[in-house]
Amino acid sequence: MDALAKKHYAMVIQVAKCLGCQACTVACKFQNHVPEGQYRTKTPVVGPNGTYPNVRMYFEKEACQMCQVAPCVQVCPTTASHYNEDGVVLVDVDKCVGCKYCMTACPYDARFLNKETGTADKCTFCYETRVSKGEKPACVSTCVGGALMFGDVDDPQSDVSQFLAKHKTEVRKPEFGTRPSVYYVYEGVK
Amino acid sequence: MDVTWGAGVSHEIAWGGLIAIYLFLAGVAGGAFLTAALTDLLGKKGPSKVVRSGAYIAPVSIIIGLALLVFDLGRPFSFWKLLFNVNFGSVMSIGVFIISIFTALSVVYAYLIWVSSAASGKIHLTTGAAQTAASVEVRSQGLHKAVAIFGVVFAVGTATYTGFLLSAVSTNVFWSTPLLGIQGVPFLPFLFLVSALSTGLAAAMIGAFDSKDLTLYKKVDIVLIALELILLVVLYASVKPVFFGGNLATLFWLGVVLIGLLVPFVLTIYGVMRHKNLVLPVSSMVVLGGVFLRYFIVYAGQILR
Numbered sequence: 001m002d003a004l005a006k007k008h009y010a011m012v013i014q015v016a017k018c019l020g021c022q023a024c025t026v027a028c029k030f031q032n033h034v035p036e037g038q039y040r041t042k043t044p045v046v047g048p049n050g051t052y053p054n055v056r057m058y059f060e061k062e063a064c065q066m067c068q069v070a071p072c073v074q075v076c077p078t079t080a081s082h083y084n085e086d087g088v089v090l091v092d093v094d095k096c097v098g099c100k101y102c103m104t105a106c107p108y109d110a111r112f113l114n115k116e117t118g119t120a121d122k123c124t125f126c127y128e129t130r131v132s133k134g135e136k137p138a139c140v141s142t143c144v145g146g147a148l149m150f151g152d153v154d155d156p157q158s159d160v161s162q163f164l165a166k167h168k169t170e171v172r173k174p175e176f177g178t179r180p181s182v183y184y185v186y187e188g189v190k
Numbered sequence: 191m192d193v194t195w196g197a198g199v200s201h202e203i204a205w206g207g208l209i210a211i212y213l214f215l216a217g218v219a220g221g222a223f224l225t226a227a228l229t230d231l232l233g234k235k236g237p238s239k240v241v242r243s244g245a246y247i248a249p250v251s252i253i254i255g256l257a258l259l260v261f262d263l264g265r266p267f268s269f270w271k272l273l274f275n276v277n278f279g280s281v282m283s284i285g286v287f288i289i290s291i292f293t294a295l296s297v298v299y300a301y302l303i304w305v306s307s308a309a310s311g312k313i314h315l316t317t318g319a320a321q322t323a324a325s326v327e328v329r330s331q332g333l334h335k336a337v338a339i340f341g342v343v344f345a346v347g348t349a350t351y352t353g354f355l356l357s358a359v360s361t362n363v364f365w366s367t368p369l370l371g372i373q374g375v376p377f378l379p380f381l382f383l384v385s386a387l388s389t390g391l392a393a394a395m396i397g398a399f400d401s402k403d404l405t406l407y408k409k410v411d412i413v414l415i416a417l418e419l420i421l422l423v424v425l426y427a428s429v430k431p432v433f434f435g436g437n438l439a440t441l442f443w444l445g446v447v448l449i450g451l452l453v454p455f456v457l458t459i460y461g462v463m464r465h466k467n468l469v470l471p472v473s474s475m476v477v478l479g480g481v482f483l484r485y486f487i488v489y490a491g492q493i494l495r
């Protein structure tokens with residue numbers, strides 16, 4: 001990540017609080033005008049697995065993990081995929097040629113080729129439309145179960161920093177060394 | 191139950207058949223160029239049929255390949271942006287320049303070979319045109335050599351680049367498989383280089399199948415096929431067996447191994463020993479095997495994401 005980044009935005013997902021209502025999926029479609037059949041975020045069900053009395057089922061919100069060492073940025077031939085001044089991974093639509101190299105590199109399947117623009121698309125943490133104006137991303141604001149938190153982890157006073165200091169969190173596929181900025185909390189998941 | 195609870199799972203494969211064929215054509219172009227230019231540089235007599243065949247196949251093949259690549263872009267008409275927004279950390283960005291230079295060299299080289307064939311009477315032209323060709327040939331001797339030498343470098347670059355393009359995706363455990371487990375030495379560039387040499391040589395031989403003595407080329411081909419078989423054994427031993435299972439099993443065992451390598455291997459040896467001209471069937475199978483190999487590698491790397 002850009003060492004000069006002013007902030008380090010992160011999202012915390014408390015999996016046990018998610019009801020699977022898909023309000024985030026829909027809020028994102030509204031906010032970002034995502035084409036039919038395509039998603040910047042979705043919250044698929046995991047399970048149900050096991051047999052009574054040990055049946056396990058939960059919902060896991062998926063989107064760009066905002067890697068601090070992002071494979072998509074590394075492989076992008078045009079520098080369209082980049083870290084912005086606040087360390088958020090974004091796609092510059094003017095530079096993107098739609099080569100899909102980033103899609104082959106993202107281990108989280110977070111990217112798609114936008115049907116309307118022909119360019120790579122993914123979650124932006126609602127950077128331009130909301131976060132840069134001091135608001136939270138659309139999914140976070142709308143979350144019915146209160147499962148999502150968002151803020152600057154470089155600011156020790158922020159909600160996310162305080163939460164991360166007290167809870168055990170996981171990132172997805174840590175073996176790739178991508179250092180995601182989306183943290184999952186599985187406490188209380190049955 | 192619907193696994194996504196409302197939102198359909200869209201597991202799209204980012205790179206499909208067009209990219210596989212592009213990687214194959216870039217390999218054929220590199221291999222055909224090397225066949226032509228090395229014969230031309232090391233041999234004494236004017237451009238033989240193999241030289242001409244290889245020299246003409248190279249630009250045609252790479253240009254068709256590039257057209258497919260551009261067509262596969264989400265924004266085909268913005269391909270020129272690849273030349274102006276450079277990322278030195280991106281293998282693709284570097285590859286754009288290697289391939290562009292190779293394409294230019296292969297076009298110039300094909301022209302020079304055409305000129306010298308015309309000058310030595312291998313192509314029938316009107317007397318005036320032949321004289322012009324002869325005078326161009328005399329003036330372009332130095333250029334001819336330089337283009338061949340630089341072309342050889344960029345042909346190797348192009349063929350290996352097609353492997354590096356995939357192996358550089360470090361998050362893809364299949365594509366980024368290291369050679370014999372040596373960290374930092376990717377496997378695919380070697381496999382694709384050998385396959386490029388073999389398929390390019392085969393393509394050049396197809397274009398010159400009625401030439402009298404192709405024995406040397408056939409022998410080189412035997413070595414290349416053997417090398418490729420060894421590399422595939424290495425690959426098989428290096429990765430999880432799942433990559434060779436499911437739908438891809440037939441493609442791999444029947445297409446890549448049997449049609450592309452084993453049958454041509456046996457037939458070439460037989461042809462050389464019995465002095466039979468089996469160039470057309472053997473080389474066609476080798477070329478087809480090259481297509482299968484690219485399909486297999488491109489898909490196997492994406493099917494299990």
Ligand code: SF4
Binds near residue numbers: 071
């Ligand atoms: S999750 Fe994928 S798209 Fe998002 S930053 Fe990481 S590699 Fe890039």
Ligand code: SF4
Binds near residue numbers: 100
């Ligand atoms: S599709 Fe666009 S953003 Fe992705 S690697 Fe290609 S140019 Fe970069």
